[in-house]
Structure formats: C-alpha cells, structure tokens
Amino acid sequence: MIVTVTLNPALDITYRVDGLVPHRTHRVSAVDERAGGKGLNVARVLHTAGEPVHATGLLGGDTGARVRALLDNDGIASAFEPIGAETRRTITVVDSDATGFWEPGPVVTPGEWSAFRARFVRLLGSASVVVLSGSLPRGLPADAYATLIADAREAGVRTVLDTSGEALRAGVPAGPDLVKPNLDELIALTGSADPDAAAAAAWVERLAAQVRALGAGAVVASAGADGLVAVTADGTWHARPPEIVTGNPTGAGDACVAALARGLRDRTPWPTLLADAVALSAAAVAAPVAGAIDAALAARLRPSVIVTPLSQERPAC
Amino acid sequence: MIVTVTLNPALDITYRVDGLVPHRTHRVSAVDERAGGKGLNVARVLHTAGEPVHATGLLGGDTGARVRALLDNDGIASAFEPIGAETRRTITVVDSDATGFWEPGPVVTPGEWSAFRARFVRLLGSASVVVLSGSLPRGLPADAYATLIADAREAGVRTVLDTSGEALRAGVPAGPDLVKPNLDELIALTGSADPDAAAAAAWVERLAAQVRALGAGAVVASAGADGLVAVTADGTWHARPPEIVTGNPTGAGDACVAALARGLRDRTPWPTLLADAVALSAAAVAAPVAGAIDAALAARLRPSVIVTPLSQERPAC
Numbered sequence: 360m361i362v363t364v365t366l367n368p369a370l371d372i373t374y375r376v377d378g379l380v381p382h383r384t385h386r387v388s389a390v391d392e393r394a395g396g397k398g399l400n401v402a403r404v405l406h407t408a409g410e411p412v413h414a415t416g417l418l419g420g421d422t423g424a425r426v427r428a429l430l431d432n433d434g435i436a437s438a439f440e441p442i443g444a445e446t447r448r449t450i451t452v453v454d455s456d457a458t459g460f461w462e463p464g465p466v467v468t469p470g471e472w473s474a475f476r477a478r479f480v481r482l483l484g485s486a487s488v489v490v491l492s493g494s495l496p497r498g499l500p501a502d503a504y505a506t507l508i509a510d511a512r513e514a515g516v517r518t519v520l521d522t523s524g525e526a527l528r529a530g531v532p533a534g535p536d537l538v539k540p541n542l543d544e545l546i547a548l549t550g551s552a553d554p555d556a557a558a559a560a561a562w563v564e565r566l567a568a569q570v571r572a573l574g575a576g577a578v579v580a581s582a583g584a585d586g587l588v589a590v591t592a593d594g595t596w597h598a599r600p601p602e603i604v605t606g607n608p609t610g611a612g613d614a615c616v617a618a619l620a621r622g623l624r625d626r627t628p629w630p631t632l633l634a635d636a637v638a639l640s641a642a643a644v645a646a647p648v649a650g651a652i653d654a655a656l657a658a659r660l661r662p663s664v665i666v667t668p669l670s671q672e673r674p675a676c
Numbered sequence: 677m678i679v680t681v682t683l684n685p686a687l688d689i690t691y692r693v694d695g696l697v698p699h700r701t702h703r704v705s706a707v708d709e710r711a712g713g714k715g716l717n718v719a720r721v722l723h724t725a726g727e728p729v730h731a732t733g734l735l736g737g738d739t740g741a742r743v744r745a746l747l748d749n750d751g752i753a754s755a756f757e758p759i760g761a762e763t764r765r766t767i768t769v770v771d772s773d774a775t776g777f778w779e780p781g782p783v784v785t786p787g788e789w790s791a792f793r794a795r796f797v798r799l800l801g802s803a804s805v806v807v808l809s810g811s812l813p814r815g816l817p818a819d820a821y822a823t824l825i826a827d828a829r830e831a832g833v834r835t836v837l838d839t840s841g842e843a844l845r846a847g848v849p850a851g852p853d854l855v856k857p858n859l860d861e862l863i864a865l866t867g868s869a870d871p872d873a874a875a876a877a878a879w880v881e882r883l884a885a886q887v888r889a890l891g892a893g894a895v896v897a898s899a900g901a902d903g904l905v906a907v908t909a910d911g912t913w914h915a916r917p918p919e920i921v922t923g924n925p926t927g928a929g930d931a932c933v934a935a936l937a938r939g940l941r942d943r944t945p946w947p948t949l950l951a952d953a954v955a956l957s958a959a960a961v962a963a964p965v966a967g968a969i970d971a972a973l974a975a976r977l978r979p980s981v982i983v984t985p986l987s988q989e990r991p992a993c
Binding site for chain 2: 374376379380381382383384385386387388389390420421422424425428448450452454455456457458459460461462463
C-alpha cells in the first residue's frame with residue numbers, strides 16, 4: 360500500500376466571477392470545493408488509477424471536517440490526526456485568469472505532532488512506499504520530514520519527498536529514496552543560478568546530481584514542459600513528452616509523484632517508470648483540476664514518451 | 677424575549693492582504709471569521725446590550741456548523757433548522773479597501789421550509805417581538821416573510837421586517853409592525869425617484885408614508901448619516917445624530933433594528949425609541965465590525981440625539 364502524508368492539507372475553494380474588480384463586491388456564480396494539498400492530489404491520482412492508497416496527515420476544525428467529507432465522497436481511504444486549530448483554506452477566484460488567496464493555516468502543537476508520529480509509525484506496518492508532500496504547517500520543526508523518513512527507513516519502507524524551501528533542505532540529508540524538486544527548488548537547494556543554461560537537460564542533470572549528493576537516493580527533477588531529468592544510482596535519464604500538452608499545470612507534479620511512488624513500490628526499471636511519470640503528468644495537465652487525470656490521454660501518450668540516457672558518468676553509489 | 681430570524685446566514689470571512697493584485701496569488705496575513713447575516717448581527721447587538729435574545733433560521737453543512745460554533749463562542753442562544761445544503765460564505769479581502777466575494781448560498785427544499793415554519797411557530801410561544809432580517813435563500817417562496825408575519829400575528833407577537841427586493845415587496849402587505857427600509861429600498865418599493873430631493877427629510881417622509889400605506893404598521897427609514905425618518909400611527913419624526921460618526925457603516929442598520937425591536941417590546945414612546953436607535957446605529961458605525969457596538973459612544977451620544985416632529989399631517993390609522 361502507498362501511504363500519502365499531507366501535514367498541511369487545505370480546503371481548496373474555487374469561485375467563478377464575471378470579472379474581478381478590486382474594491383467591489385462580486386456575486387460568485389459557481390463554487391467548487393476540493394480536498395487540497397499536494398499529498399491529497401497524489402492520493403486522488405493513485406485512487407483514480409486503481410492503486411491502493413491511504414491518506415494521512417493533520418486535519419482540524421470544521422474546515423478539516425469538510426476536507427475529510429470530500430475525501431470520503433471521492434472514496435479515498437484516509438485517517439488523519441485531529442488538531443485543535445482550523446485547517447487552512449485556499450480561495451481561487453477565476454475570471455479570465457486565477458487570483459489566489461492562501462490562508463496562513465493552523466499552528467500545530469508539539470503534542471499533536473507526537474501523536475501524528477505515533478500514528479505514522481503504526482501505519483508503516485502496512486505500507487510499502489510513503490509519499491511526503493507539500494509544506495509544513497506552523498509549529499512543526501523544519502526537520503519534520505527528516506524524522507518521518509528516518510522512521511520509515513527503520514521500518515524498511517521507501518520514501519518519496521516532494522516539498523520545498525526549508526522542509527526540503529532539512530529533509531534531503533535524511534536520505535529519502537526519491538526527491539522530486541522543480542527548477543526553482545533545484546536552484547534553491549544548490550545555490551546555483553545560470554539563467555542562460557536554465558532548463559537545459561545537462562544543466563538540470565548537474566544540479567540534480569548535486570542534490571543527490573546531499574543524501575537523496577534518487578532525484579527526479581521536473582523541467583516543466585521539457586519533462587523529467589532523473590539522476591539515480593542506476594544511471595541518469597531525460598524523459599520527454601512526445602507533444603506539448605496545454606491546460607492546467609497545477610497538479611502535474613502531484614501526478615508525477617503518484618507515478619513515481621507506484622514505480623518505486625513495484626521496483627519498475629527507471630526508463631519505464633519515468634515514461635509512466637511523464638505520461639501521467641501530461642494527463643494531469645490536460646485535466647481541468649488538480650488531482651484529476653485524463654486517463655485516455657495518458658494511455659495514448661505513454662508509448663511515445665522519449666527516454667534518453669544522459670551524458671554524465673554513472674554516479675558512484 | 678426577542679427572536680431573530682436569519683433564513684440566509686453566512687460565515688463572514690475577512691482576509692487581510694498587503695495589496696490585492698488580480699491574477700496573482702496572495703498570502704493572507706490575518707483571517708477573521710464571524711457568524712454573519714443581518715439577523716445574527718441584530719442578535720449580537722441585543723446580546724451585547726444585555727437583552728434576552730434567541731437566534732433562529734436555517735443552517736447547513738460544515739459551514740453551518742462553523743457559524744453555530746461562532747455563535748456559541750459569543751454566548752448567543754440559538755437553535756437553527758438544519759438543511760442539507762451548505763450555508764454560504766462571504767469573503768472580504770481587505771487591503772486599502774474591501775473587495776467582496778459572495779457565494780450564491782444554499783437551495784432550501786420545501787420540506788426544510790415546512791420544518792422551519794413549525795419550529796418558528798413553537799418559538800412564538802415565548803417571543804414578544806420577532807425580527808425578520810436579510811435575504812431569502814434560493815428555494816423559499818418570495819412571500820416567506822409574509823407567511824411568518826401572519827404566523828406571528830396569529831400568536832400576538834409583534835414583527836420587525838428588514839429586508840429588500842422581492843422579499844420586502846411581498847412582506848409589507850402582510851402587515852409587519854415595523855419595516856426599516858433604506859433610501860434604495862424606499863425608491864424600489866414606491867417607484868419614486870427624485871434625485872434633487874434625495875435624502876431630504878420631507879421627501880423620505882413622503883416615500884415612507886407610501887410604504888406604510890402598503891401595509892406596514894410603522895416605517896422607520898434610514899437616511900444614512902442623516903439619521904432616521906419614522907412614519908407611524910402616532911406621528912412622524914426625524915431623528916438625527918448630534919455629530920457625524922465615521923467608521924464602518926456595515927451593521928449600523930442591524931444595530932438600529934436591534935434598538936427598534938427592544939423599543940417595540942417595551943412599548944417605548946416613538947421619540948425615545950428613535951433616539952435610542954440613532955445612538956445605537958452611530959455606536960455601530962464607530963465599532964470595527966458588523967454586530968459590535970461602541971457602548972460608551974452610544975451612552976455619550978444618546979442625550980444629544982435630535983428628534984423633531986415632521987410637518988406631514990398625522991396619518992390616518
């Protein structure tokens with residue numbers, strides 16, 4: 360079973376309005392609500408793909424109750440540690456484009472964090488892969504993911520880490536089996552910046568190798584529309600979609616992580632796994648909302664994904 | 677006891693942001709939540725003023741649960757008829773000024789409306805005055821307030837109606853003891869429009885008398901900063917604040933209604949009642965949020981409110 364951990368989930372609310380005019384009142388014509396947060400998107404993609412998945416994390420208050428109800432509606436198995444503070448909301452107001460308002464979210468107490476850790480360790484008994492996604496709520500230590508990665512390692516469970524900023528910086532040295540930074544996160548982690556080279560596969564490969572040297576078992580870096588660059592113990596590859604898919608890029612990274620977690624569970628060879636991940640990411644871009652996939656598109660693109668070994672020497676294990 | 681009826685309550689959420697820029701994502705620095713809807717503001721003002729009050733209406737879903745929790749926190753006695761759909765939210769984003777997003781709100785079923793009416797009739801047994809405030813949710817008949825006014829009349833309970841549009845137009849002929857239209861509502865109800873005369877007390881008095889002729893026992897029209905114009909069976913008056921109070925006008929009308937309901941309950945003579953209402957309205961303008969009052973300001977202004985009889989002949993009863 361794949362367990363997804365979402366420590367800072369959200370109630371994602373989308374409002375449709377005719378045109379956003381600052382300092383006016385707008386009647387919202389349509390309201391959409393989803394259980395949000397990167398880990399929940401990963402869980403939703405896995406569930407849609409028919410994979411057994413269990414979502415866990417922290418939820419609080421009436422907003423947390425609403426998130427849980429939405430997950431139940433989607434048929435996603437979940438059990439969250441309850442917290443005293445209210446789970447955050449994100450509001451996206453859509454007219455010709457999207458305007459976002461992100462609440463600061465709850466402050467988690469040390470007791471709640473301990474209770475979650477105990478829950479997590481119990482869950483490890485039935486997990487083969489754990490996915491750790493998204494930001495940390497206030498109150499948690501910056502090395503929260505490092506702690507969970509150590510717990511998982513002790514239980515013999517593989518880990519995928521997909522976060523950013525300090526949470527990523529503090530998590531990588533704990534040795535997650537796989538991290539999935541994007542270009543911004545690669546640059547932040549390595550301190551490198553070469554605007555001329557940006558997004559060139561060889562440059563992404565070099566930064567990913569630096570991140571791998573910090574402790575990650577494998578680094579799969581997303582290069583946006585240019586696909587994925589993977590630096591692993593078994594080799595390095597560039598996986599590209601056969602065509603540019605336009606749509607909603609939100610959630611593409613989460614679909615990619617879902618495919619990576621499944622491949623890690625099945626010990627799929629890297630070239631096959633990367634092609635799966637590129638096809639599923641593209642299928643998420645084509646779907647209207649985060650966490651959804653266009654399964655027919657994934658099946659159509661999958662055979663044509665281009666996976667090429669990269670030039671760099673095979674890194675030492 | 678005063679009963680306030682809020683058929684379309686809201687969870688009022690206020691976000692503070694540095695500056696609203698369309699098509700960007702904003703981190704919200706502060707979140708404030710309140711139980712909203714005009715009837716709940718009236719209940720909060722009465723409760724703050726130490727008056728026994730019971731809030732009722734319709735609430736649904738996790739948003740409804742949140743509204744109830746906030747009322748409980750404020751110590752306001754309440755019991756709502758549960759509905760299947762989610763209670764609406766209103767989001768106000770504040771930078772240098774306010775930008776609002778109003779959800780369309782729930783659709784109420786005929787069965788839920790019947791159940792509410794039965795609850796309302798039971799409540800009438802312990803009520804002396806009922807306040808009917810705000811918009812009607814979708815699914816309710818336009819004459820919903822007329823129905824409740826007839827129920828109250830049958831039980832010998834006096835009614836205050838403060839709404840707008842079709843709900844007001846359909847409610848007035850049922851004979852509420854008091855309606856409190858503002859200038860826009862007076863114009864809409866009477867079809868009169870005389871921009872040159874707008875807000876002149878004599879003109880407001882004429883329109884209010886027309887509205888009274890439609891069925892209301894008394895009309896107390898708010899003329900904004902210029903105070904109140906009352907057309908009643910006992911005479912007509914203009915009540916003005918002794919000074920201009922600046923601040924947040926949202927909720928001033930609800931504070932006015934709270935004072936009117938209390939006066940109706942106590943059968944306070946109109947000039948005294950109107951002076952109370954003007955002072956409490958001004959005290960609401962000076963308070964930072966709807967439903968709150970600056971009690972010290974109310975006490976200071978109260979003796980200086982200017983109440984003058986108006987020229988029009990005493991209307992026939």
